[in-house]
Every structure is written in structure tokens, then in C-alpha cells.
Amino acid sequence: MNEQRTVRDALYEQPDAGTRKKITLVTVVSLFAIAVFMLYILKLFKDNGQFDEKYWSFFMRLTTWKFIGEGLLGTVEASLLAGVLALLIGFVFMVMRISFYKPLNMAGTALTEFTRGVPTLLFIYFFFLYVPKMGINLPSIWRVSLPVAISASGMVAEVLRSGVNAVPKGQREAALSIGMRETMVFTKIIFPQAIRYVIPALVSDLVIVVKDTTFSYIVNFPDLMQNAKVLISNYDALLSVYLMAAVIYVLINYLLNKVSVTLAKRGGMVPVVGR
């Protein structure tokens, strides 16, 4: 059996018999406490009539699921667009920030910090309330995806930069020594490795992007959240619909994490020891 299988195994020594007993005891007690708490919540729901048939029966209808499906599609579209935009904008910010030219470098830093610091909602309001006044009419998907992307771009830029910094210096030197120019060194050697280092972190950012697309309801883009709201007003069923929406969001993000783990494993690059 492999001895060090988890981070916990790697960080702590093997527990002795006494400690193992304590661990078992604490586990049982806390599981019990959690179960009691869950039952209490369920009881609260029940007392409030949340399990009444009227709150759940419409989930049996195909039209309901078609509507949810349309919302889900909207969420996927908005997330994909926002994700791609965030990657592109973040990449530009990162390249600016690592540039040798001082002004570019400073602008990159400023933009990164600005987009990281401002809440997504402010960007949404800007694109929803102000941009149309300037005579620019964006389609509704862009009104959510662009601000969400801008809001995430600073984070993405920092993640990409950490990846670039993680590539050993020797990789660049070796590339230079066979006659590559700086641009080629970056595009062919540094960046392809950097991206492999940071795929898991990038997917975490994508999860935030997916969650931020729930701002769609502000700009009237029919995403999962917006359609959930419509269902709620149609059937007067707040909790059951939001619960269903929450489950779907969890599933989407769980799937994303699975993809990232697979991608990271498939990358096939074991980092080399080097300077």
C-alpha cells in the first residue's frame, strides 16, 4: 500500500492507537451533530410546508425542464464567452505586466489591481446603465459576459503570471542559446509550460466566472438564475426552485473541477528540477 496518499499523510505522522480512538470518537460525535442539524432544517422546512406538493409537482412537467434547460444553456454560453474573454484580457494584462517597458509594465499592474479590486456588480452596472448611454448597444449576453470577464481578468492575469514565474530560468536560457528571439522563447517555451502549471488555478477562476454569470438577471439575459426567477414567480415556489438551481450550479462546477484534474494529469509534464 502506498503510504503517503494524501496531503494529511504527508504532513502528519501516523496516529498511534490512542489518537486513532480519539479520531473515531470525534468523527462519530460530529457526524451525529451534523445529522441532527440536517434533520432540524428538514423539520423547519416541513413545518413551513416546503414539502407540499404544489412546490414540487411542476418539476414533473417537461416544460419546466425545458425552461431550466434553456436557462442552463444561457449560463453555459455566458460562462464560456466570459471565460474566453477573461483569458484573453488576463493574458494581455499579464504580458503587459511582465514587459520590459516601464510604462506598459505600470499600466499592466494598474489594470490588474483595478480589475481585481472592483466588485463584479459595479462592472455590470457600468455596462448596463452607462455604456448604452454612450450610444453603444451590446447584445444582452455581452452585457453580462464582458463585465464578468473584466472582473475576472485581473485574477486570471495573476494566475498566468505565477505560472510564468514558475518556469525555471534555465528553460529561457536554453531557448536563447539555440538562437530563439525573446518573443519565440515566450510563445514556444515559457507560456506553454506556464499554462500547464496553472490549469487547476485557472479552472478555479472559471468557477468564479460561472457563479458571476448569475448577475444575468440584472441585464435580462435568460440564464439559469433568470429562468429560475421566472419559475419562482410562476409557481410561487421560492425554496424548491433555488434549491434545484443550486444543485445544478454545484454540478457544473464539480464537472469543471473534474475536467481540470484530467487536464492537469494529461498535461504529461513533470516539472524538472533546475534553475
Add this chain to the structure above:
Amino acid sequence: MNSEVNVTEKDSDKTIVELKHVEKYYGELHALKDINLQVKKGEVVVLIGPSGSGKSTLCRTINRLESINSGEILIEGKKLPEGGAELAGLRAEIGMVFQSFNLFAHKSILDNVCMGPVDVLHRPKEEVKKEAMELLKRVGVDSQAQKMPAQLSGGQQQRAAIARSLAMHPKVMLFDEPTSALDPEMIQEVLDVMIELANEGMTMIVVTHEMNFARRVANRVVFMADGAIVEENTPEEFFTAPKSERAKEFLESINRH
């Protein structure tokens, strides 16, 4: 252009690398002090000296991985360019082998060797591939061609790195402590490849602690201490009768083991 020079000059007299009054500072530290060095075609020059003596720095100034503060570095009589396409073009003609191999971690061994000729020299892929396989065969890692660098042993990686340099048909090869990061049992396989190269007439500048290698293949040993060249001699003379105190001390300190 090459052939013109060959007609008018005897091959072995041709100076490939020349350093004139080279000075380098790292802030306060005077890393290279008035370095003067000439390397002729086909020569194998070994740089030795205690750690921190500037031998690696010297090696790295020759393809400008390290810049210099003053003095001149000439490659085949032409001044080393400071940057841009000319510098890249010149680096393409100077092979370099690093202590930590520095194979491109995201590319297979074969791709590592092919990348320079294909992406920098824009040679046709198929032709380069064939030549790369021959080079890998020559250094004994052709069976590993499709593997990723991390899947190879240190010795195999370093031999592949040598093949990557050779694929560019360099005029001179720089070796910056090529065996220092290797496990003892892998040092010889790398040295064997280097010895073979030397015997084939490759011009080589080698920073190393492998005294036996220096004894066997060096035409000249350059001993450095505190950023300066202290002594320059044939290996026989240097190892049997060093002239300077510093060299004597250094040789004693390594012979104690």
C-alpha cells in the same frame, strides 16, 4: 563566407573566440577582471578554479547570457552583438550545454533536438527529424526519442541536451559544468560523449571539475581565481607543475579527496 576564410587562412590558426580586457561587475562584486582569452578552431579549453572564481560567468558571457561592462568579445573576429536578430543569429552558432540540462520540459526528446533547426533555422521538418535521430543515436539516447525529458535519467538528459546543441551545427560549444548535477555513475557517459566530440575536432570551452577529463582532452587549461585568469597552460604542465600559488593550493585541495 566560411570557405573564403578557409582558403586564405590555415584552419587551425583561425581564432573562433577572443576575449579582450573583459570586465564584469555584479553590483560591488568584480566578477571578471581583465579577461583575455583566445580559442582557436578545434581547441578544447578547460576552465577550472574554485567556486565563485568566475569561470561559469566567463563561459556565459561568450553567448551573452551574461552581459559585460567593458572589453570586447569577438566571435570569428566579429564583435558580439548586443541584442536583436544579430545576437540571436550568433547564439544559434554557439552551442551551450548547461549544468541542469534545461531540456524543454513540455517537449519530447526528439522535439527538443528538432526545435532549433526547425523554428530558428527554418529547415524542413522531415530532414531535421532524420538528422536529429542520427544525433540521438550518436549520443546513445535514440531509444528514448519519444519520451519526455523528466522520464530520462540525468545522464540521458544531458546527452540529449548535447544532441540538441549539435543539431544547430555550432562553431563552438560551451559546456557550463555539464556533469556537476549528475549522479556519480552517470558522469562518465556524458564525458564519453564530450571526449568523442573533442576527438572529432569540435571547438570546446568547458567549465568542469573533472580533472581527468581536462588531463585527457584539453589542449589548454585556464585556471581562474577571484574573477581573474591566474594561469594558462597545457594540462601536463598545469597538473604536474603549476606556476602560481593559487593553482597549487587549488590542486592540493582537490587531491586531498
